[in-house]
Amino acid sequence: xxxxxxxxxxxxxxxxxxxxxxxxxxxxxxxxxxxxxxxxxxxxxxxxxxxxxxxxxxxxxxxxxxxxxxxxxxxxxxxxxxxxxxxxxxxxxxxxxxxxxxxxxxxxxxxxxxxxxxxxxxxxxxxxxxxxxxxxxxxxxxxxxxxxxxxxxxxxxxxxxxxxxxxxxxxxxxxxxxxxxxxxxxxxxxxxxxxxxxxxxxxxxxxxxxxxxxxxxxxxxxxxxxxxxxxxxxxxxxxxxxxxxxxxxxxxxxxxxxxxxxxxxxxxxxxxxxxxxxxxxxxxxxxxxxxxxxxxxxxxxxxxxxxxxxxxxxxxxxxxxxxxx
Amino acid sequence: xxxxxxxxxxxxxxxxxxxxxxxxxxxxxxxxxxxxxxxxxxxxxxxxxxxxxxxxxxxxxxxxxxxxxxxxxxxxxxxxxxxxxxxxxxxxxxxxxxxxxxxxxxxxxxxxxxxxxxxxxxxxxxxxxxxxxxxxxxxxxxxxxxxxxxxxxxxxxxxxxxxxxxxxxxxxxxxxxxxxxxxxxxxxxxxxxxxxxxxxxxxxxxxxxxxxxxxxxxxxxxxxxxxxxxxxxxxxxxxxxxxxxxxxxxxxxxxxxxxxxxxxxxxxxxxxxxxxxxxxxxxxxxxxxxxxx
Amino acid sequence: xxxxxxxxxxxxxxxxxxxxxxxxxxxxxxxxxxxxxxxxxxxxxxxxxxxxxxxxxxxxxxxxxxxxxxxxxxxxxxxxxxxxxxxxxxxxxxxxxxxxxxxxxxxxxxxxxxxxxxxxxxxxxxxxxxxxxxxxxxxxxxxxxxxxxxxxxxxxxxxxxxxxxxxxxxxxxxxxxxxxxxxxxxxxxxxxxxxxxxxxxxxxxxxxxxxxxxxxxxxxxxxxxxxxxxxxxxxxxxxxxxxxxxxxxxxxxxx
Numbered sequence: 001x002x003x004x005x006x007x008x009x010x011x012x013x014x015x016x017x018x019x020x021x022x023x024x025x026x027x028x029x030x031x032x033x034x035x036x037x038x039x040x041x042x043x044x045x046x047x048x049x050x051x052x053x054x055x056x057x058x059x060x061x062x063x064x065x066x067x068x069x070x071x072x073x074x075x076x077x078x079x080x081x082x083x084x085x086x087x088x089x090x091x092x093x094x095x096x097x098x099x100x101x102x103x104x105x106x107x108x109x110x111x112x113x114x115x116x117x118x119x120x121x122x123x124x125x126x127x128x129x130x131x132x133x134x135x136x137x138x139x140x141x142x143x144x145x146x147x148x149x150x151x152x153x154x155x156x157x158x159x160x161x162x163x164x165x166x167x168x169x170x171x172x173x174x175x176x177x178x179x180x181x182x183x184x185x186x187x188x189x190x191x192x193x194x195x196x197x198x199x200x201x202x203x204x205x206x207x208x209x210x211x212x213x214x215x216x217x218x219x220x221x222x223x224x225x226x227x228x229x230x231x232x233x234x235x236x237x238x239x240x241x242x243x244x245x246x247x248x249x250x251x252x253x254x255x256x257x258x259x260x261x262x263x264x265x266x267x268x269x270x271x272x273x274x275x276x277x278x279x280x281x282x283x284x285x286x287x288x289x290x291x292x293x294x295x296x297x298x299x300x301x302x303x304x305x306x307x308x309x310x311x312x313x314x315x316x317x318x319x320x321x322x323x324x325x
Numbered sequence: 326x327x328x329x330x331x332x333x334x335x336x337x338x339x340x341x342x343x344x345x346x347x348x349x350x351x352x353x354x355x356x357x358x359x360x361x362x363x364x365x366x367x368x369x370x371x372x373x374x375x376x377x378x379x380x381x382x383x384x385x386x387x388x389x390x391x392x393x394x395x396x397x398x399x400x401x402x403x404x405x406x407x408x409x410x411x412x413x414x415x416x417x418x419x420x421x422x423x424x425x426x427x428x429x430x431x432x433x434x435x436x437x438x439x440x441x442x443x444x445x446x447x448x449x450x451x452x453x454x455x456x457x458x459x460x461x462x463x464x465x466x467x468x469x470x471x472x473x474x475x476x477x478x479x480x481x482x483x484x485x486x487x488x489x490x491x492x493x494x495x496x497x498x499x500x501x502x503x504x505x506x507x508x509x510x511x512x513x514x515x516x517x518x519x520x521x522x523x524x525x526x527x528x529x530x531x532x533x534x535x536x537x538x539x540x541x542x543x544x545x546x547x548x549x550x551x552x553x554x555x556x557x558x559x560x561x562x563x564x565x566x567x568x569x570x571x572x573x574x575x576x577x578x579x580x581x582x583x584x585x586x587x588x589x590x591x592x593x594x595x596x597x598x599x600x601x602x603x604x605x606x607x608x609x610x611x612x613x614x615x616x617x618x
Numbered sequence: 619x620x621x622x623x624x625x626x627x628x629x630x631x632x633x634x635x636x637x638x639x640x641x642x643x644x645x646x647x648x649x650x651x652x653x654x655x656x657x658x659x660x661x662x663x664x665x666x667x668x669x670x671x672x673x674x675x676x677x678x679x680x681x682x683x684x685x686x687x688x689x690x691x692x693x694x695x696x697x698x699x700x701x702x703x704x705x706x707x708x709x710x711x712x713x714x715x716x717x718x719x720x721x722x723x724x725x726x727x728x729x730x731x732x733x734x735x736x737x738x739x740x741x742x743x744x745x746x747x748x749x750x751x752x753x754x755x756x757x758x759x760x761x762x763x764x765x766x767x768x769x770x771x772x773x774x775x776x777x778x779x780x781x782x783x784x785x786x787x788x789x790x791x792x793x794x795x796x797x798x799x800x801x802x803x804x805x806x807x808x809x810x811x812x813x814x815x816x817x818x819x820x821x822x823x824x825x826x827x828x829x830x831x832x833x834x835x836x837x838x839x840x841x842x843x844x845x846x847x848x849x850x851x852x853x854x855x856x857x858x859x860x861x862x863x864x865x866x867x868x869x870x871x872x873x
Contacts, residue, residue, distance in 0.1 A: 106606050117363070201700050204787065206700045294435045298435025
């Protein structure tokens with residue numbers, strides 16, 4: 001954050017993470033390879049959320065609507081209008097930008113707990129709309145994109161390797177974008193707003209405009225994740241607009257560490273495997289327990305907020321690696 | 326059916342909804358009013374009440390009324406105990422910080438859902454009503470039990486009002502709500518008041534659930550709707566206002582009941598949710614509340 | 619920056635009929651007030667005289683109930699607070715409110731970058747940016763603490779940081795709201811020297827309880843009581859004013 005932070009080391013660390021994920025394509029077994037592609041797309045969702053929650057200090061409980069805006073913006077145009085990936089993906093991003101701008105203009109009039117409830121309610125409206133227009137969306141059942149709709153020039157997203165690299169490309173772009181944003185003057189203003197909004201205003205900053213910009217940027221990044229999810233994995237449905245998908249990015253960011261650039265990815269990775277493994281183990285030993293993601297997510301949230309509020313990288317930064325962005 | 330009777334039926338259904346909603350929302354409102362805690366797990370206390378009611382009524386043999394009466398006592402007490410435990414173990418340790426408690430109660434929501442899924446299962450199960458009498462109105466027959474739900478809910482509401490407005494307990498609660506520090510200075514055991522209020526809020530939701538479960542069914546995901554509707558009621562009615570809560574519950578319950586009869590229930594929910602979000606944006610003190618104190 | 623603002627006929631700050639009512643309470647009641655460019659002006663008065671509300675309206679934190687505020691020839695009555703800062707009005711808080719979790723450097727960087735990103739100063743190279751931050755910290759003697767977390771500074775140093783942030787905005791009018799409250803005698807002496815230096819390049823509006831500080835710094839003093847201006851003049855004139863003495867419950871002003 002501060003100009004004195006070692007620039008080279010930070011860039012090298014982020015490049016190393018991307019390189020490691022690149023190598024993953026060649027070494028990961030098939031199952032984990034598929035999982036990792038999904039995790040990278042969901043980590044983009046978490047990074048978008050982190051920009052608003054971690055850096056700007058605005059706790060939204062409605063980010064599923066931005067993810068879903070991107071998902072339906074891309075999915076519906078591809079499914080019903082036959083748009084190519086090259087057109088449908090930008091359509092998803094534009095949809096996300098428009099929705100986040102509209103919601104931000106309303107929701108940012110509130111603060112604190114009211115902001116949380118208002119965003120949750122708008123997201124609920126978004127979810128109900130996907131059900132109401134079931135003729136086009138097929139509601140909870142969702143829609144599956146034909147393989148022909150998942151081609152981008154020579155790239156075929158039904159192929160696992162192509163899909164993996166596409167997910168990695170989006171992940172890398174958004175990772176370096178957030179890194180650039182939080183190290184730019186704009187990022188410093190966002191942190192200042194989080195720390196003391198009134199003081200920031202009295203330094204001459206239009207805090208509303210800055211929060212608006214942060215919300216739209218955050219929402220648009222989340223929408224890009226939603227659009228990519230629909231096009232890469234070929235499925236989209238109302239489930240992705242439910243409250244659960246507003247809570248999950250919050251959980252991932254809390255686990256990895258709010259206001260750290262790599263925390264969202266780490267949190268998504270950790271939670272995905274934690275849920276996966278704990279369900280496996282518990283279902284094997286206690287087959288009649290009906291374990292779903294619910295219990296693990298619930299316990300993780302409570303324990304985190306009680307004992308580990310800074311998350312993995314937040315704690316690491318506080319104790320040992322102070323230069324971590 | 327002609328329009329008039331149809332409307333009457335819708336109004337009766339709405340009134341039953343409103344009665345149960347008023348109880349549930351009052352619990353949420355009390356907790357927020359006194360503790361400044363937004364309890365996202367409130368709907369799960371409702372769900373827990375319904376599931377426990379099923380458990381108790383199936384365990385007790387004999388006349389259905391016997392089991393139901395037992396459920397009406399046991400379920401709220403058990404839910405109150407769960408709430409007390411979560412207050413002790415989680416909320417108190419967070420010092421009731423508003424944002425942290427929201428995240429924690431979201432966690433609690435999932436834990437309670439998982440517990441219900443594990444011990445009760447994914448099925449929706451009915452509970453036999455304590456009595457099965459149909460009142461024959463000139464146009465249609467109507468369940469006497471549904472009418473008794475309205476009555477029972479009114480009794481509980483009145484009792485709660487009496488406790489809040491006329492007893493020492495209520496006075497202590499209002500003092501704590503007004504200013505935590507001053508209350509402590511006057512020797513009010515604030516932590517015990519908080520624990521009591523949190524348990525009471527959960528118990529109100531549980532009573533509401535026991536009353537409604539013979540009409541609807543018990544299911545581990547049934548908490549979402551009562552939570553959302555309670556939020557709506559509390560926001561429209563203004564926080565911490567008993568009268569506002571009851572008026573708003575009537576408004577929402579009736580309009581929801583009536584609109585659902587004539588329009589798609591999804592559309593009704595969309596409109597209600599959107600309207601309430603906008604109320605919160607443009608008139609944060611609610612429609613019946615006063616401007617910020 | 620500009621050592622001397624050209625003398626204009628209109629004062630830098632000109633306030634007419636400014637009022638602020640909270641319910642029935644008239645916190646500020648029809649105040650007329652002028653400060654020419656380059657002056658060090660103090661506002662004094664007993665607790666509850668309306669001083670903080672008054673400057674709160676000047677810097678835009680509190681909307682006035684009535685009256686107009688002109689700054690540098692333009693009506694700024696309806697201008698939002700953040701634009702007033704860009705226009706040249708800087709406010710340092712009465713209760714220290716530096717960004718406690720950020721480094722000292724980042725605190726000042728936020729003030730410096732305001733003039734250069736979207737402000738009038740134009741883009742800066744990272745080197746020049748760092749140099750400006752260093753200069754602002756050096757002015758208040760905190761240069762060697764740039765890397766520390768602001769919240770860990772001693773109270774007196776936090777107050778100095780607050781002033782450094784105000785200075786880094788290169789204001790035309792610097793409002794200091796009770797800057798010496800809670801400082802030790804030695805720190806106060808240092809502070810007086812600092813304000814004398816600042817006074818050469820900007821107009822200063824000082825709200826202060828500490829009479830020796832006021833007498834040492836102010837060229838003119840405005841006395842407020844119960845939301846009104848009850849006297850205005852040089853330190854000597856104010857010292858001899860009977861109304862002022864009465865407002866202070868009969869105690870001599872320099873007690």
